[in-house]
Each structure stands twice: as C-alpha cells, then as structure tokens.
Amino acid sequence: MWEAGVHTVFSLPPEGSQLLDALPECSCVTASDxxxxxxxxxxxxxxxxxxxxxxxxxxxxxxxxxxxxxxxxxxxxxxxxxxxxxxxxxxxxxxxxxxxxxxxxxxxxxxxxxxxxxxxxxxxxxxxxxxxxxxxxxxxxxxxxxxxxxxxxxxxxxxxxxxxxxxxxxxxxxxxxxxxxxxxxxxxxxxxxxxxxxxxxxxxxxxxxxxxxxxxxxxxxxxxxxxxxxxxxxxxxxxxxxxxxxxxxxxxxxxxxxxxxxALTEAVGATISDNAPAELLDLSLFAEARKALGARRPREPLSLDRLDALGRRLLVHIEACGLMAEGRLSAATRLLIANPCDDGGRSVSEALLTIDAEITRLLLCDASSASAQSVERAIDVLSSPELAGLEGYTSCLEVIRAVILSDEGAYPEVEQLVSRAERAGDRLVQALSLVGGTVIDLRRRALARASVRAELAAAVASGAGLGYIARVATLLGEVARFLLGEAPRAGRDDVPQDDLGRASALVRAAMLVEEDVVLFDEGEDMEPPRDAVWLLLVLGEGMGALSARLDEMLPLAWRHALMIARPRWRDEALGAREAPGIDTGPDAAASRHGHGAPIEIRLLGGFSVTVRGQRVPDGELEHRNAKSMLEYLLLRRGATAKRYQIVEQVWPEADYGMGFNRAYQATSTLRAAIAKIDSDLDPFVLSRATKAVSLDMGIIRCDVDEFRACAREAADTGDDARAVAMARRAERLYVGDLYVPPVDATGYVMTTRDELRRLYGDAMVAGSDAALRLGKKRTATRLAMNALTSDDMREDAVVSMVRALRASGRNVEADRQYQRYARRLMQSANRPPSRLLRRAAGIGEERGRRLSDESSVEVTFKERSCAS
Known part of the structure; x- marks a missing residue:
C-alpha cells in the first residue's frame, strides 16, 4: 500500500516497532503523545x-x-x-x-x-x-x-x-x-x-x-x-x-x-508489662479498645513515649472514650485535635479516632471538622464482617446522630438497635441505645414506654459504671413522668455542679410549678454549659409545654449559645434526610416519616398500632380477635374483604350470622381503641351494598406496603444505585418475619409470610449484585448474607455471596460457603451445584465433579451408619 502511494494509518504494540524498519518514511505517534x-x-x-x-x-x-x-x-x-x-x-x-x-x-x-x-x-x-x-x-x-x-x-x-x-x-x-x-x-x-x-x-x-x-x-x-x-x-x-x-x-x-x-475476659491484656515489645503492647491496646464497648475498666495508662504510631492512636482512642463516658466532651475534643487522623479513617485505629471525633462534634454541636466521606469511610471500615466485635462503635454513632439531628428517617433503624440491645450486646451500646430510644419515645409521645426505658437505661448504666449516661437517663425519666402529669420533685442537692448538672438543674426547674421557677438562679453562673448544650437542644423542641418553659427560662448567654448551635443542627439534619439516591419530594417525605398518615401499623417483626405517635396498648387489641381481623384486612389487596371472607378467616367455627355480628364487634373494639387517642379518626369504611369491610388507607400507613414497594423496586429497577438504596431500605424495614395473629384459619397470613420472605430474599440478592457492580463489596456481602439468612438453600444468594467474597479477596470464605452449600444440596437433592455457581466459585468442571463425588461418598457413609 505504501509503495502504491496510499497514506496508511496503523497501530503496533511497542514490542513490534522493529517492523517499522522496513518503511523508509513514516511518522510515529507514541502513547505518551x-x-x-x-x-x-x-x-x-x-x-x-x-x-x-x-x-x-x-x-x-x-x-x-x-x-x-x-x-x-x-x-x-x-x-x-x-x-x-x-x-x-x-x-x-x-x-x-x-x-x-x-x-x-x-x-x-x-x-x-x-x-x-x-x-x-x-x-x-x-x-x-x-x-x-x-x-x-x-x-x-x-x-x-x-x-x-x-x-x-x-x-x-x-x-x-x-x-x-x-x-x-x-x-x-x-x-x-x-x-x-x-x-x-x-x-x-x-x-x-x-x-x-x-x-x-x-x-x-x-x-x-x-x-x-x-x-x-x-x-x-x-x-x-x-x-x-x-x-x-x-x-x-x-x-x-x-x-x-x-x-x-x-x-x-x-x-x-x-x-x-x-466480650473479652478481664485477664486479656492485663499481664502485659510496660516493658514488653511494641507488638505485644499494640495487641494489648486492641484488647483495651474492645473492652471499652463492654464498659470495662481500662488498664493503667501507658506513656505515649513507649508506644509506636499504632499504639499511640489506640491509646488516644481509649482515653477519648473514657473522657466521653464521663461527659468531658470538650476535653475529649482537645485530645483528639492534638492527635489528628492522618489517613482519613482507612485503618481500624484511624476509623476509631474519626468516629470519636464525629461523636464529640455532634454532642458539642460544632461545625463539621472531618469530611463526610472520611466519616462514611470510617463507618465502612468498622462495618466489615471481619470486625464484628467493633461494630458497636458505629451503632453508638447511629444512635447519637439520630438523637442529636432529630432524623426521623433513622428512627426505625434506631428502634431495631434498641430492641437488639435490650436483649443482648455490650453494655455501653445497650445503655446508649436505651437512652436514644427514650428520646425517640418522648418525641413520639410514647411517654409510658419512655419512662420504662429510662429506668432500664439508668440501671444498666449504673451497673456498668457509666455514671454520666445514668444521670442523663434519670433526667429523661423525670421528663417522661412530668409529661405524663406526675408532679416533679423539688431541688436535689446531690447533683454534681458540672455542665450536665447545671443543664439538669434548668430542666428540673422548668418542670416545677410556676411559683417555684425561681429556684433556678440565673445569676450564679452565666457561662453556657458547653458539654451539655446537646441536652438543651434535644429537650428544647418537641417536648410540648416543657420545651416552651425551657425557652422562657434560658439565661441570655445560654440562649445565645443555642441560637448559634440550633441553625447548624437543623441544616445538618436536613442534609442527612436528603441523602442521594433517596426520594426527597414531599410525597416521599410523607411516606418516610408518616406525615399525612396519622395511624401507623407495623406487622414485620411484631405487631403495633400507633396513633399520632402514641402506641395503642396491645391489651386493647386482643379483645374480639380484633388484631387478627385487622391484619387480615391490611394484607388483602385494596385492604378490603367480604364479610363472609373475614368470618372464614377469623371465626371459622361460627355460622355466618354469628360471624357477621362478631366482625361488627371487632370493628367497634378497634374504633374505640383509636378514639381514645384521636376521636376524629375512623379507620373503617363499611359498605352495605357490597357487604364488604375496608380500611381507609388514606389515614393508615403499614410497613408491609412500604416494604413490598421497596423490595420490588430493588429487584426490578435497572439502576444499580437505586437498587442498592431500595435494598437497604427494605433491609431496614424487614426487622423480622410477618407477625402471625392468634387466628389464621385459612392460612392466608402464613402464605403471605412466606411470600414476603421470598420477596426479601429477591431484594437482597438484587441489591447485592448491584452493590458488587458499584464496587461496594462489603454492602454486597452483607445483603447476600441477609438473603441466605432468610433461605440458606437459595442458590442465587449463594452465587451472590461467593462473588462478593471473592471480589473482597476472601477466597477461603468463598470456598467454605460453596462447599457448605454443595454438601447440603447433595444431602437434600442428591445433585451438584449449578454451573453458574461453580463458575462464580472459580471451580472447574473436574474439581466440581470431584467435590460432588466426595459429598456423595460422605452422604452414603452417613446413610449406611444410620442403617447399621
């Protein structure tokens, strides 16, 4: 072509450049050009x-x-x-x-x-x-x-x-x-x-x-x-x-x-002398950092001169946790500022310091010192399944963020954390979660439950030696009883005169009758309680008459400090609610926070009815099989059922005439329970013409409906970011299997329960695959594990789990997951895993047949042993 006079453009790899020697004239363009x-x-x-x-x-x-x-x-x-x-x-x-x-x-x-x-x-x-x-x-x-x-x-x-x-x-x-x-x-x-x-x-x-x-x-x-x-x-x-x-x-x-x-035993780390090698000192400090979640007393402090960089970071974290547990937030902040994070939370020790700094910042209502990316990266590091023992630190941050920022979108997640912490968990996380749940109950006007939780939080904190949290819980319990109408007790002499003590004195003074308000002397100390401003912000809004009286009684310097902190607090809360990938329009906000739906009903993981933020006592819903009828209607399409269908579901032993009468009595029971909180609300729509009973879904919000919408969108959407966001929301909503009422004669609820469990698995698998495509390997692993938890024989969930683990470099765990599933599949169905799963596990045909043969031999041996 060149000899014919044709201008030619072609490419060669660098190792083929010797071919150009045959051309007397050519212009070369390199990759660097x-x-x-x-x-x-x-x-x-x-x-x-x-x-x-x-x-x-x-x-x-x-x-x-x-x-x-x-x-x-x-x-x-x-x-x-x-x-x-x-x-x-x-x-x-x-x-x-x-x-x-x-x-x-x-x-x-x-x-x-x-x-x-x-x-x-x-x-x-x-x-x-x-x-x-x-x-x-x-x-x-x-x-x-x-x-x-x-x-x-x-x-x-x-x-x-x-x-x-x-x-x-x-x-x-x-x-x-x-x-x-x-x-x-x-x-x-x-x-x-x-x-x-x-x-x-x-x-x-x-x-x-x-x-x-x-x-x-x-x-x-x-x-x-x-x-x-x-x-x-x-x-x-x-x-x-x-x-x-x-x-x-x-x-x-x-x-x-x-x-x-x-939890760690007390002996771990206690026998390491100060003259031990740096490696042993660092391991000992990791043990002490883990003990902090259990509110264990740390060992005698070491000198920073004796430690390497890792040891110094761990020691700073341990001392900062001790200061925060004592309520000395300003001192903890000064310590953290003097020992800044250099890596932005990429290592475990850096992540701990980053979260410590974020917690103190939130409690002091300061402007953000670390980037949001650093904090999220730190949370991502500590949320790794390999660091399950430190996961409680991120839980503490979630609780404090929801309470301080008043983020209603995070309330369900905090409620789940509180429920788990009440049953088990490290004592620090347990006490802090109960305090967070108390604040949420106060805001939702669930005052009786707030009082109980506050007493439990105070007992847990006192038993763990967490005096600061115990004092906060005691004060919140007094607030709950005051809002219930109980007369507060007059001044207390045993309150320490620190920032929390001065803020507590103001709150207690606001709860006294008007003629006793002068017990709070504004002239004694006008300096605002910097370490307790967060408490005044939490109680200054959403607490009814108490918030108004607090606002009236604030000293001028305190009011000025709150005026600076409150706009910053609200702006950050608004930013937290408008997270990317989540609908932020008015309709979405109403659905997420329950605005426009005065009656909220939860059926996943338990049964509860809340009216205007106040929970209806379960005892009032047990009469006349009202709970069974209400759940049946909620799960029906259009929340509507014929009267004979309700009778067959709830009262199968009764004839239709008697059953219709019982259905009427059950609707009256539900109406009366809701009317005790708001007499203007009627949840039922009755039709004499069609002989049907319907719920007015214009005033009712049910978590099952929201879960179904999120899970289906996660499974069906083609947008990976949207799929992950919807899967995460479905994960937060699905706190447990569908509640089964006392009566389920036709098995309709159990069938729906199985359907929702499968839908949950579909959403988790789709979210895991989407997260892996986006490079979110830890999220992909967690969502795949959720799918396996709901059904450990779902092969698509095993495929997603194996892919996520291998993408994370955890090949040993991926092989273990594959082999465990292969054994169960051979035992139950006598067949090997599919080619798709073998390919995801990186196992060739020959090795797959060998593993299947080994599993078959193992099953045969077990069967012969049982027969003999």
Missing part, C-alpha cells in the same frame, strides 16, 4: 488532581471517570465504567508478547503502586534503562519519571483496586512468584500493611504469610482479621518462626474479640 494534557499536567488539590491520580491522563480512564457534581474527590470503586477500563488496561499491560524482563518490571510497578528505580531493583532484580525509557514513552499508565526513574500507577490510589484487578495479576504472579514475594517484603518493611494484606493471596505471596504473625497488630489495624486468624491456625507450616506462648494466647484472644461479638 496521546494523553489528555489538561488532566496529566494538573497539580492542584481539587477534583482534577484526583482525576489525574486515578487516570494519569490515559484517555480511556479519563472518559470513564466523570467529574462529581460538587467537585469533590471521586470514588472510583463505585464507578463501574472506570473499573472495567482499568481492568482492561492492566490486562493489556501484562500481555505475554512482552519480554520476561519487561513483564517483571511492569508487575513490580503494579504491585508496588509507586516507588523508585531502587525499589524496582529490589523487586525485579535489575533496572534496564532502555525498558524504563520505553515505559516512559509507550506506557503513560505507569508515569515513569524522565530522569529519576520514579513511577506511579493508578493502582496506588486505592489498595482496593488491587482486588479489582486480581484476576489479571494472578497469572503474572504465577509466572514470577519471586517478584510478588520481594514486593511483599519491601512493602512490609515500609509499613504498608494494608497493601500487603491484599497481596498475600496472590501466587508467591503465601510464602510470606509468617508476616501476618510477626506484625499481627499492624495487619489487624488494616482490617485483615480473618487473614491473621487463618495464619494463627496454621502456625505449624511456618518454619523458623518462634513466638512466645503469651504472644500466641494474646493474639488468639484479640483476634476473637475483634472478629466476634463475644
């Missing part, structure tokens, strides 16, 4: 800077990572087009047509993320200058420096990107396992344990698993609890590794405490 200069040359700290870090100006990556509307830092893990483009580039960067020397160099660069020519010499064994020059010209993805030989690739921006590209890295690591081994040693020497944990499952990385035991505390800080547990269980295969018996015992206890909800 094609980068997006407006991105590659940016050096500022805004979105363009992060876009440069994640793309290096490579056009396919730039196009796949659109800018955020608010100009903030992007999150590539949640951008599916970017992840697809990145995996494609990594696969092509490690193509087998390259020379072995260049493949080793490129693999080392990808695993290291960034470094220098010296690092490459350690990892790859040599640094040919011609290869570096070729990479600088032909592979801008690695961003090789002109003279320094330094490099930086997009996989350095986030360690999670290593897991995304793991399938492409596996093949190259299998060819050059010594490169992976050398990179792991280099990263461990420089303290990059989070990245090391992501590399240990690669071919070649297994030889370095003894690092998990030598530097266990650092890997625990990176969240690799399961990896450390696995290494501890396989201690024998590591020759030359010698650990003291006390070290192994402490490691086992700490790993169990971080990975499980079980």
């Amino acid at each position: 094609l980068v997006v200069r407006t991105v590659a040359e940016i050096e500022s700290g805004d979105f363009s800077y992060w876009r440069r870090r994640y793309t290096k100006g490579v056009p396919s990556l730039v196009e796949a990572l659109p800018p955020n509307p608010d100009g903030t830092r992007p999150n590539p893990i949640k951008c599916a087009p970017y992840l697809d483009a990145l995996q494609d580039l990594v696969g092509k960067s490690l193509r087998l047509t390259l020379s072995d020397d260049e493949l080793r160099m490129r693999l080392a660069m990808l695993l290291l993320g960034h470094g220098s020519s010296y690092d490459l010499e350690i990892a790859a064994g040599f640094v040919p200058k011609e290869i570096l020059e070729g990479l600088r010209t032909n592979a801008p993805f690695f961003e090789v420096g002109v003279s320094t030989g330094s490099f930086s690739c997009p996989l350095d921006a986030d360690d999670a990107l290593l897991e995304v590209c793991q399938s492409h890295l596996n093949a190259s690591c299998a060819l050059f396992p010594d490169v992976c081994d050398a990179v792991i040693g280099l990263l461990a020497a420089r303290g990059r344990y989070g990245r090391v944990a992501s590399l240990l499952e690669l071919p070649g990385g297994q030889r370095r698993k003894n690092l998990l035991l030598v530097h266990a505390s650092s890997f625990l800080d990176a969240g690799a609890v399961d990896a450390v547990r696995s290494a501890a269980c396989e201690l024998a295969p590591y020759p030359g590794l010698e650990l003291a018996e006390g070290h192994i015992r402490l490691l086992d206890a700490v790993v169990g405490a971080l990975g499980e909800r079980a």
Whole structure:
C-alpha cells in the first residue's frame, strides 16, 4: 500500500516497532503523545488532581471517570465504567508478547503502586534503562519519571483496586512468584500493611504469610482479621518462626474479640508489662479498645513515649472514650485535635479516632471538622464482617446522630438497635441505645414506654459504671413522668455542679410549678454549659409545654449559645434526610416519616398500632380477635374483604350470622381503641351494598406496603444505585418475619409470610449484585448474607455471596460457603451445584465433579451408619 502511494494509518504494540524498519518514511505517534494534557499536567488539590491520580491522563480512564457534581474527590470503586477500563488496561499491560524482563518490571510497578528505580531493583532484580525509557514513552499508565526513574500507577490510589484487578495479576504472579514475594517484603518493611494484606493471596505471596504473625497488630489495624486468624491456625507450616506462648494466647484472644461479638475476659491484656515489645503492647491496646464497648475498666495508662504510631492512636482512642463516658466532651475534643487522623479513617485505629471525633462534634454541636466521606469511610471500615466485635462503635454513632439531628428517617433503624440491645450486646451500646430510644419515645409521645426505658437505661448504666449516661437517663425519666402529669420533685442537692448538672438543674426547674421557677438562679453562673448544650437542644423542641418553659427560662448567654448551635443542627439534619439516591419530594417525605398518615401499623417483626405517635396498648387489641381481623384486612389487596371472607378467616367455627355480628364487634373494639387517642379518626369504611369491610388507607400507613414497594423496586429497577438504596431500605424495614395473629384459619397470613420472605430474599440478592457492580463489596456481602439468612438453600444468594467474597479477596470464605452449600444440596437433592455457581466459585468442571463425588461418598457413609 505504501509503495502504491496510499497514506496508511496503523497501530503496533511497542514490542513490534522493529517492523517499522522496513518503511523508509513514516511518522510515529507514541502513547505518551496521546494523553489528555489538561488532566496529566494538573497539580492542584481539587477534583482534577484526583482525576489525574486515578487516570494519569490515559484517555480511556479519563472518559470513564466523570467529574462529581460538587467537585469533590471521586470514588472510583463505585464507578463501574472506570473499573472495567482499568481492568482492561492492566490486562493489556501484562500481555505475554512482552519480554520476561519487561513483564517483571511492569508487575513490580503494579504491585508496588509507586516507588523508585531502587525499589524496582529490589523487586525485579535489575533496572534496564532502555525498558524504563520505553515505559516512559509507550506506557503513560505507569508515569515513569524522565530522569529519576520514579513511577506511579493508578493502582496506588486505592489498595482496593488491587482486588479489582486480581484476576489479571494472578497469572503474572504465577509466572514470577519471586517478584510478588520481594514486593511483599519491601512493602512490609515500609509499613504498608494494608497493601500487603491484599497481596498475600496472590501466587508467591503465601510464602510470606509468617508476616501476618510477626506484625499481627499492624495487619489487624488494616482490617485483615480473618487473614491473621487463618495464619494463627496454621502456625505449624511456618518454619523458623518462634513466638512466645503469651504472644500466641494474646493474639488468639484479640483476634476473637475483634472478629466476634463475644466480650473479652478481664485477664486479656492485663499481664502485659510496660516493658514488653511494641507488638505485644499494640495487641494489648486492641484488647483495651474492645473492652471499652463492654464498659470495662481500662488498664493503667501507658506513656505515649513507649508506644509506636499504632499504639499511640489506640491509646488516644481509649482515653477519648473514657473522657466521653464521663461527659468531658470538650476535653475529649482537645485530645483528639492534638492527635489528628492522618489517613482519613482507612485503618481500624484511624476509623476509631474519626468516629470519636464525629461523636464529640455532634454532642458539642460544632461545625463539621472531618469530611463526610472520611466519616462514611470510617463507618465502612468498622462495618466489615471481619470486625464484628467493633461494630458497636458505629451503632453508638447511629444512635447519637439520630438523637442529636432529630432524623426521623433513622428512627426505625434506631428502634431495631434498641430492641437488639435490650436483649443482648455490650453494655455501653445497650445503655446508649436505651437512652436514644427514650428520646425517640418522648418525641413520639410514647411517654409510658419512655419512662420504662429510662429506668432500664439508668440501671444498666449504673451497673456498668457509666455514671454520666445514668444521670442523663434519670433526667429523661423525670421528663417522661412530668409529661405524663406526675408532679416533679423539688431541688436535689446531690447533683454534681458540672455542665450536665447545671443543664439538669434548668430542666428540673422548668418542670416545677410556676411559683417555684425561681429556684433556678440565673445569676450564679452565666457561662453556657458547653458539654451539655446537646441536652438543651434535644429537650428544647418537641417536648410540648416543657420545651416552651425551657425557652422562657434560658439565661441570655445560654440562649445565645443555642441560637448559634440550633441553625447548624437543623441544616445538618436536613442534609442527612436528603441523602442521594433517596426520594426527597414531599410525597416521599410523607411516606418516610408518616406525615399525612396519622395511624401507623407495623406487622414485620411484631405487631403495633400507633396513633399520632402514641402506641395503642396491645391489651386493647386482643379483645374480639380484633388484631387478627385487622391484619387480615391490611394484607388483602385494596385492604378490603367480604364479610363472609373475614368470618372464614377469623371465626371459622361460627355460622355466618354469628360471624357477621362478631366482625361488627371487632370493628367497634378497634374504633374505640383509636378514639381514645384521636376521636376524629375512623379507620373503617363499611359498605352495605357490597357487604364488604375496608380500611381507609388514606389515614393508615403499614410497613408491609412500604416494604413490598421497596423490595420490588430493588429487584426490578435497572439502576444499580437505586437498587442498592431500595435494598437497604427494605433491609431496614424487614426487622423480622410477618407477625402471625392468634387466628389464621385459612392460612392466608402464613402464605403471605412466606411470600414476603421470598420477596426479601429477591431484594437482597438484587441489591447485592448491584452493590458488587458499584464496587461496594462489603454492602454486597452483607445483603447476600441477609438473603441466605432468610433461605440458606437459595442458590442465587449463594452465587451472590461467593462473588462478593471473592471480589473482597476472601477466597477461603468463598470456598467454605460453596462447599457448605454443595454438601447440603447433595444431602437434600442428591445433585451438584449449578454451573453458574461453580463458575462464580472459580471451580472447574473436574474439581466440581470431584467435590460432588466426595459429598456423595460422605452422604452414603452417613446413610449406611444410620442403617447399621
């Protein structure tokens, strides 16, 4: 074509450039000439800077990572087009047509993320200058420096990107396992344990698993609890590794405490002397951090000079928790400011400090000090299934956020937390959850329940030595009894004169009769109680007459402090309610918060009827089988049923004449119970013409209807973000199986219960798949686990679970899930798992048949044993 005079444009990989020698005239354009200069040359700290870090100006990556509307830092893990483009580039960067020397160099660069020519010499064994020059010209993805030989690739921006590209890295690591081994040693020497944990499952990385035991505390800080547990269980295969018996015992206890909800014993960490190695001190401090949730007394404080960076972070967290438990919020804030987080909550210790700072900020009603992304990242770190023992910290934050911001959308979630905490859980979470539930009950005017919860919270807090929370609970109990009409007691002399004591004195003075209000002397101390402003804000709105009297009695300086805090409080609460991906229109808000629906009925996980925020006593709904009839009508399409259908469902032993009379008596019972709270509300619509009984759904809101809508949209929508949002909302609504009433003669309720359970599983599977496509691996794992909890024989749920676990790099757990399901399936149906599940588990046909044969042999052996 060239000899014929035709202008020709074609492309060649760099390793084929010698073919150009046959052409006497040609113009060459290299890959470095094609980068997006407006991105590659940016050096500022805004979105363009992060876009440069994640793309290096490579056009396919730039196009796949659109800018955020608010100009903030992007999150590539949640951008599916970017992840697809990145995996494609990594696969092509490690193509087998390259020379072995260049493949080793490129693999080392990808695993290291960034470094220098010296690092490459350690990892790859040599640094040919011609290869570096070729990479600088032909592979801008690695961003090789002109003279320094330094490099930086997009996989350095986030360690999670290593897991995304793991399938492409596996093949190259299998060819050059010594490169992976050398990179792991280099990263461990420089303290990059989070990245090391992501590399240990690669071919070649297994030889370095003894690092998990030598530097266990650092890997625990990176969240690799399961990896450390696995290494501890396989201690024998590591020759030359010698650990003291006390070290192994402490490691086992700490790993169990971080990975499980079980509380620690008092002995753990108590025998470690101050002169012990830093590794043992760090493990001991992890134990102390876990003990804080159980309100255990910490050991004697250590000197910061004796600790490394991880130990100092853990010690600051422990001391900050102690100050917050005593109500010394300002002191805790000063401690946290003096020891700031450098990593934005990416490690466990950083996440703990980030959440501590957020809790103190909320209670002090300060402006936000940490970005919302840092807080959410910290919550995401501690919400990992590997850190189940620390999940209570995020629960504490959820309760405080809902109470301080008055976020009604979070009330159902807090109610679930309170219900769980009342039965079990760490004492700090239990006491704090009960206090949060008390405040919610006060706002909803469920005053009797608020009084009971306050007494229980005070008892739990007192028994755990949490005096500050006990005092708050005692005060809230007095508020509940005051709103119930009980006369308050006059002044108390035993109240400490701290900020909480002064705020409590004002609240108690406001509850006294008007002539006794002067008992609160404004002239004694005009300084506002900074550490208790949150209490005045909580009680200053939504408490009826008490809020009005508090507003009248506020000293001028206190009023000024509240005027500064209250607008900030309201703005943040508004921002929390208008979260992205959730409807925020007036109709959605009314549905979410119950506005426009004065009667709320809950059937999932129990039975309750609430009128204008006040719960109808269950005893009033037990008469005349009213509860059974009400639930039957709510579950019917259109909330309508013929009278004979109601009789057959609720009173099957009665003839129709007697049954019709009983149905009338049941409707009268329900009307009377609701009329005691609001006499203008009539929940029934009766039709003499059609002989039907209907509920007026214009004034009734039922959680089953909302759950069905959310679950169906999660399963049917094509928008992944919407599917995840709806699945999460369905998860919050489905607090338990549908309540089964005393009478279900036709089995209609049980049938609906099974249908809702299946619908819940469908929503969780769809949400898990969507979350995985968005890169939300922890959310995908949790939603898949929810689906398996509802039905452990759902194969699509097992597929989603295995995919999520493998995407998270938790291959051992994925194999365990697959094998457990395969055994159960062989026992119940005598067949192996489907090809789709085997493919998701990464199991070939030959291995799948072998596992199936092994399961078949196991079942046959059990059957023969039972027969004999």
